Amino acid sequence: MELALQIKDLTVHYGGFTALDCINLNLEQHTTLGLVGESGSGKSTLARVIAGLIAPHEGKILLGTQELKKKRSREQRKTIQMIFQNPDASLNPKHSIRQILSEPLLFHKIVGRTDVEQRCKELLNQVHLEQKALDKFPHEFSGGQRQRIAIARALSVEPNILIADEPTSALDVSVQLSVLELFNTLKAELNLTMLFISHDLGVINAISDTVAVMRQGKLVEQSPKDQFFIRPKHEYSYELLSAVPKMPKSSTSGGFL
């Protein structure tokens, strides 16, 4: 299968601290790679380097066949979009939803001025939000709704690769499910290529095709999903999987002396 993204020997240091240590990773076209790791693993740093927010000190990133340099062109920027963890801070509080959605459309000339309004409505529809939302401001929406708007914005420029950095972690459990469902639906509808980051293995299981594990800046394992969850290759993966609290099945239940 064709590779959407190739990461070769990517390294990032901050002073004496190595955030990313020689990362080699491949992302296949039209698949979802679930990236797991605990705090300090470097998964968010990796996401930001791919998205072009942080410049790596060594290594390179290949988008298809092109190498992405430090200064990316407008076209290149369009191809990789990102959704962030914190719904409270992911939308400009002073911009209306209309502004938030039309800005990328107009900047990248996806549609002309006359068609922008229509396209915004279509985008909202795709993320199951009503058209009235266009006139409102971010603070009028709940966390889950704001994430949907962020997803709509990311998808508006029709990116090749969508990076989602813990998009459901800051949401209530009831909302998490619906946002995950949305991701799954969009993934099927639009045949997306996604890099989905989470510390929650349940979420990774629900959305990924392949799983990669990071620990302290290094890539520790990359396996197809089914294999990963049943028989992981690396000891650390095993540790992570066994640390997940599971619902009790039978008579075992703690808490009574």
Add this chain to the structure above:
Amino acid sequence: MTSGLKRIWNTPSLLVGLIMFAALILLTVFIPYISPYDPSEQNLSAFLQPPSAEHWLGTDQLGRDLFTRLIYAARTDLKIMVLAEIIPFCIGVFLGMLAGYYGKWIDTVITLLSDTLIAFPFYLIVIIVAFASGAGERGIYITFILVGWIVFARVVRGLSASFRNQEWVASAQTLGLPGVKIILRHLLPNVLPQAVVVLMTDMIGLLVAIVTLGYLGIGITPPTPDWGTMISDGQPFITTAWWLSAVPGFAVVYTGIALSLLGDGLADIWRKK
């Protein structure tokens, strides 16, 4: 529309500040219709009169109606206060955003500049400029453009630096928007409310400076009425006609309170949002 008015109604400081300030502005606008006198109109037979039906606040040593002079002086002083703030405000906000958003050497240069300039006492600079270019409005404008921007730059720099780490800025960056566009279109609307609040407070200081310079004789030159010169003119008569100096002084305090309440009120209303 109504929800906006309702919020103003529910914020007492903003409401009172607005009313006070509006009253003052209305007076300055409509004074030609309210008062039959000319501010420079002398009437030596009616000098140093106490307040009466004819002269609401009495007359000064040259027989000029005090009330009329007071409000015309308000025109002068308020006009200078606003005009002198505009350019420094724009410069300060813009430089602050540059320093906070880009950081690194841009920040270092701007901070160095502001830290150096702020070390010079404001009045010292004004006096030097006044002697160099002559007394009057011009000196105030020049001085304020030189140092007045610093307070805005500092506040906006801090805000911009904290916003820079927020995800909505990162989104604009991943989109590929150039830095200047991010600053003007994304950062500015978020930075402006707090900058305006600082503006209100800063204006009070500037008003006091204008009046002080007038009092010292190196500000507004006569015969243009100005609260500062009115206070100093009234000084010799402090024991007999104390209101000549006190009333303009009170006018300054009134304006200061109005601006202060406006600033507080705006800060309250924007914080609630």
Add this chain to the structure above:
Amino acid sequence: MMSIQPILEINALSLAAKSKERLVNNVSFSLSKGESLGLVGESGSGKSLTLRAILGLLPNGVEQTGGTIKSDVSSAMVFQDPRGALDPLCMVVNQLAEVVYYRQKVSRKASRMIALELLERLGLPDSLKKKDRYPSQLSGGQCQRVVIALALACKPGILLCDEPTTALDVTVQRQIIETITNLQQELGFAMVFVTHNLAIAANLCSRLCVMKQGQIVEHGATLDILQNPSDPYTQMLIDSVLPLPELEGSRDSWN
């Protein structure tokens, strides 16, 4: 059935904000000696406020508008943000020793000894005995252990836990929960465990109270609730625990 007399009894507790908004409405439950009760719910369910009411530490602007809280024993709390619960400018052994000194009324020297003992029990590194450290020099998991030690220094009859592992990594989470379980067996305190993670509550607690928007929508024995939930909200919480395939070669390593 263990001891019948409850050590904590909450009856029709209601909490409201200054604006008269009802935050907790008519909440009742009881706790027996050595028992673990799970308070499960999402944000805004009022579970954290209920804990604070038990402790008597309601935030500014929230007051008790009804109901009673009866408790024979003292309670201590473990908070969600370990770094927020520790004084950043005070070294950890000193902080702990201070709590021991004031709560257990022993000499300064004895407080220090007891503090070091507690830290050892909590699994903190021996190096702390030689050189005290600031919270910023410890990891999140270690900070949380210190917070638990602070709570235990008060010798509480009830340990109130407010999402103590939410801010921690999953491997650290497991260690902390193991530690709490072991300590409970050793010291015999009762526990009220607040969380939004039903799986954790299910593993730790024998009884659960499901809270939604200030009210208890379901309560009872853990297994009963999980197998036969009567409220659709509970069912939703159960469904939201995303399943994982069975890991080959693992015993039920979570108990």
